Amino acid sequence: MSSHPNRQIILVARPNGDPKPSDFEIVERPAPVAGAGQVLVRNTLVSLDPFNRILMGNANSDQAPIELGDTMFGFTVGIIEHSNNAAFSVGDHVTGFLGTTGWQDFAVSDGSDLRIVDPAIVPLSSYLGTLGVTGLTAWVGLTKILDPKPGGTLLVTAAAGAVGSAAAQIGKLRGYRVVGVAGGPEKTRHLIDDLGLDAAADYKADDFEAQLARAVPEGIDTIYENVGASQFPILLPHVNIGAQIAVGGVMSQITTTDGLAGPNRLPEVLRAIFYKDLTVRGFNVTKFYEFYPEFLADVTPAVAEKKILSTTHFIDGLENIPSAFPEMFTGRGAGKMIAKIA
């Protein structure tokens, strides 16, 4: 049985708009004890995701937020410290893939929210990124939501982000011509030179629309959409008849408090949906966890062979999560954000 202290990041305030370090507090409590059939997990890596912002509340979402005072929910990688469950041995590496292991040093579990993972195949951080819920989200969008037309043009928004870069690279492997949209010349260069995309457009550039037109000379057949309203209407004139659009995120809308500003872009979007026979489908990856084994079988070899790369932005120490997490929403970071806490 463990008598370690357990540091927990708890929610103490609901942000309006972007989250702030002061929305969190770190408390220290005795580590929990594994009961019958349970294991004690010591978290080593904590995944920081846009979904965590939604759970903080005031996020324009129907998703119920966590309570003030509760430990932040989140995906982790950890190691089994103590086991009363025959399926797990001390020293096993596991992912807490339902988020219940959370932003803390220790968690107990009956094992139903844990998967044993092998650091000999890919680095453990990959089980939070390209082989975690991040990669699963991208893969579900491309394989379960969209009706793929390999050979056509797939456009991915926020393509330098964690989910976007996974979607773009999985799209390449599935046979699409892939075009990425990202902010700034360094990110668009990365998409082409490092990730091997076919073209890219910089939404922060003055000539974004011209860059986009050059990037999709035969139009867009499929969109993997991560961003929300800010770029969507600009893409539509380039969308081909019958195109399919998966909405796997609305990053730009999660923290927006002034969503009603600017001209009304809804009429032109509905017109495009009607006149161009578009299908637009939103999806919540948590309803597709049953496909996790199929996803891993499909994508693990490509990650192991480095055909799918990811940029990971590591944070050092649980104590630095409150100051690092808000940076995800200011666009400064790129790629997957993971805190090393052990």
Next chain:
Amino acid sequence: MSSHPNRQIILVARPNGDPKPSDFEIVERPAPVAGAGQVLVRNTLVSLDPFNRILMGNANSDQAPIELGDTMFGFTVGIIEHSNNAAFSVGDHVTGFLGTTGWQDFAVSDGSDLRIVDPAIVPLSSYLGTLGVTGLTAWVGLTKILDPKPGGTLLVTAAAGAVGSAAAQIGKLRGYRVVGVAGGPEKTRHLIDDLGLDAAADYKADDFEAQLARAVPEGIDTIYENVGASQFPILLPHVNIGAQIAVGGVMSQITTTDGLAGPNRLPEVLRAIFYKDLTVRGFNVTKFYEFYPEFLADVTPAVAEKKILSTTHFIDGLENIPSAFPEMFTGRGAGKMIAKIA
């Protein structure tokens, strides 16, 4: 061979916004002559549809408009006056279901755009309404675009209109609880008392949102959308997780020239698509003509037994089409608009 004069309504100006009588001109030319394998059709009924406005140009559509000086394209019912085609006999009633028979007294055809229809089963005007492209549009939306969940709540916008009332009544027959949205107390009364819908809400009423909330106590599972941006965002708070939305028209956007006015409703719509796992599908009925026989087999008995009713607004005489057609866009009419021209 015929030597009748052929009155034709030609397009002489492209409207900005609502069409005007002066956009049309009536010319008189010699009737065409049926060649080898062709028939001569004398039109008796002409269907006036929102699609005609799109064909006039300046309609925010990718659909190519007709040329200035060309005869207006449109659906008709007619009678065979002369036949050089063994599939048709003089006196047969036919529908010109591709629109090629047009706004004129006479047309020649090789028969590929004609279907023989039987006035003993339903009135001939029904072949332009509930059993015409109007009804086909509603039926395609409900059977080929939506993945129906019978027993749930179907909401139909513009439910007193030609397509909307067909969608609402076909929805009832398919087992939905059906709620109609229409403008004004007379139309909402008609939806409930005459068409047998379960509830209705008046979008012109000050308490529209309260009426809507009362009409859908268990939320909305399916929307048959005809209108466009003006009502769409108001519906979304009542939409259930996983709901499906067919966009079969954007009536309010066809003639709108100030579409960018007002607050930007796109962010909240994309958020709802993502957070509520919505599927939004636009469709163009012209791509579903292959299902016409299946549609007729499915719906004809219900129309013949008066389980599907329609309100028809008859115009007397081809010469009155130019002044009557614009009224479709001012919301004064309700139901299907048909001109008797013989």
